[in-house]
Amino acid sequence: xxxxxxxxxxxxxxxxYTVIVGMAVPLKPGVTGFEVVRSGVSQEDNILFxxxxxxxxxxxxxxxxxxxxxxxxxxxxxxxxxxxSDVINPAVSSxxxxxxxxxxxxxxxxxLPMKFPTTDDYANLTLVLSNAVxxxxxxxxxxxxxxxxxQKGTDSAWSDAxxxxxxxxxxxxxxxxxxxxxxIRNTFFHIPLWFSMFIMLIxxxxxxxxxxxxxxxxxxxxxxxxxxxxxxxxxxxxxTGSLWAKYTWGTFWTTDVKLNMxxxxxxxxxxxxxxRSSINDVDRRAKISASYNIFAFAALxxxxxxxxxLTDSLHPGNGGNPALGGEDMxxxxxxxxxxxxxxxxxxxxxxxxxxxRYEMIKDNWLxxxx
Amino acid sequence: MNKSRFILxxxxxxxxxxxxxxxxxxxxxxxxxxKIYSVIAVIVVILIGIGIYLYKIDNKLTKLENQINNEx
Numbered sequence: 001x002x003x004x005x006x007x008x009x010x011x012x013x014x015x016x017y018t019v020i021v022g023m024a025v026p027l028k029p030g031v032t033g034f035e036v037v038r039s040g041v042s043q044e045d046n047i048l049f050x051x052x053x054x055x056x057x058x059x060x061x062x063x064x065x066x067x068x069x070x071x072x073x074x075x076x077x078x079x080x081x082x083x084x085s086d087v088i089n090p091a092v093s094s095x096x097x098x099x100x101x102x103x104x105x106x107x108x109x110x111x112l113p114m115k116f117p118t119t120d121d122y123a124n125l126t127l128v129l130s131n132a133v134x135x136x137x138x139x140x141x142x143x144x145x146x147x148x149x150x151q152k153g154t155d156s157a158w159s160d161a162x163x164x165x166x167x168x169x170x171x172x173x174x175x176x177x178x179x180x181x182x183x184i185r186n187t188f189f190h191i192p193l194w195f196s197m198f199i200m201l202i203x204x205x206x207x208x209x210x211x212x213x214x215x216x217x218x219x220x221x222x223x224x225x226x227x228x229x230x231x232x233x234x235x236x237x238x239x240t241g242s243l244w245a246k247y248t249w250g251t252f253w254t255t256d257v258k259l260n261m262x263x264x265x266x267x268x269x270x271x272x273x274x275x276r277s278s279i280n281d282v283d284r285r286a287k288i289s290a291s292y293n294i295f296a297f298a299a300l301x302x303x304x305x306x307x308x309x310l311t312d313s314l315h316p317g318n319g320g321n322p323a324l325g326g327e328d329m330x331x332x333x334x335x336x337x338x339x340x341x342x343x344x345x346x347x348x349x350x351x352x353x354x355x356x357r358y359e360m361i362k363d364n365w366l367x368x369x370x
Numbered sequence: 371m372n373k374s375r376f377i378l379x380x381x382x383x384x385x386x387x388x389x390x391x392x393x394x395x396x397x398x399x400x401x402x403x404x405k406i407y408s409v410i411a412v413i414v415v416i417l418i419g420i421g422i423y424l425y426k427i428d429n430k431l432t433k434l435e436n437q438i439n440n441e442x
Contacts, residue, residue: 012421
């Protein structure tokens with residue numbers, strides 16, 4: 001199996017597929033700017049106090065959304081919690097369609113209704129844009145209003161007619177997330193590196209246990225080669241994560257539980273490599289590194305998976321953030337994500353197999369020399 | 371000497387990457403000018419290069435193993 005070529009070629013092909021599709025597929029449209037325009041001067045954040053019944057003009061900036069290509073409609077949707085109307089997720093439409101001032105920016109005017117169908121003291125409105133060419137774009141929490149008691153109730157301006165007027169464009173595109181933007185493509189590289197590292201470490205653990213049971217040096221060779229490649233993938237995972245953080249969190253590193261704990265786990269495995277190189281006797285080295293490998297894996301699980309979920313963390317999947325199943329993963333992403341995991345795993349095993357075969361030849365040669 | 375030079379070059383590349391302030395609100399420049407495809411081509415070329423390198427090592431090892439098997 002270790003000398004067969006088909007799985008090695010498959011791994012490489014999957015990686016090439018990941019790069020080509022992962023980088024070339026465009027994102028769905030999004031909204032990057034939504035600001036009130038007041039007598040020709042754009043306003044600063046959050047100073048304006050929106051009042052129901054007034055009319056406001058907003059400047060919209062879109063991403064991957066051609067506002068001038070087709071008639072772009074806009075709605076403000078009231079977020080559901082506490083809505084007391086018969087209609088779920090009611091929305092009020094703009095006074096007119098978006099007036100484009102360029103391909104990606106335009107002006108839209110909204111007249112806020114006198115009453116809002118909610119029982120909360122605050123109304124949280126989401127902007128929904130739609131046009132026939134690009135589909136729909138959403139800006140969550142575009143407007144926030146305070147409501148007094150007499151501003152709550154039903155109003156004819158609210159309806160769910162927008163649900164039938166929204167354009168659905170059927171094309172393969174990745175989701176748009178406001179902070180992530182184009183960096184969402186990193187899900188095809190950063191996460192699969194860690195997944196494949198973890199798979200290789202499990203297999204390495206199996207071989208370590210096998211060595212302790214059988215004493216065959218071949219099992220130790222397998223285990224150590226897999227640890228070496230896993231350390232490489234882990235370091236690459238940390239570097240890619242750090243680069244991703246620079247563009248989304250604004251910094252290469254932060255005192256975050258997940259980051260620190262996974263670095264500690266990596267250091268434990270790096271220590272196992274150093275430990276191996278410090279012992280000359282082959283059998284002693286194999287036995288000690290096999291037991292250390294078992295300990296290192298037993299430390300990896302709580303460090304990387306358990307502890308970060310127990311406390312606050314910025315990293316997705318930990319500390320109260322939704323994980324891969326939440327807002328950050330969609331079926332379009334999965335179409336490249338799963339092949340990427342398989343591709344990285346197979347290529348990781350390929351690199352390990354070369355190291356294994358080399359060590360076996362060396363071991364063979366050395367034992368014959370005796 | 372070679373290793374420290376490599377680390378130096380890597381350090382220069384990483385610090386220059388950190389100078390790039392990618393504005394998240396900006397329209398994707400590379401895609402709009404069609405140059406994303408050159409990025410894809412570069413990465414694919416690198417991947418194929420790594421693949422060929424691994425393949426050659428694989429072949430060398432196979433030859434060695436066959437040699438040892440024949441001698442035995």
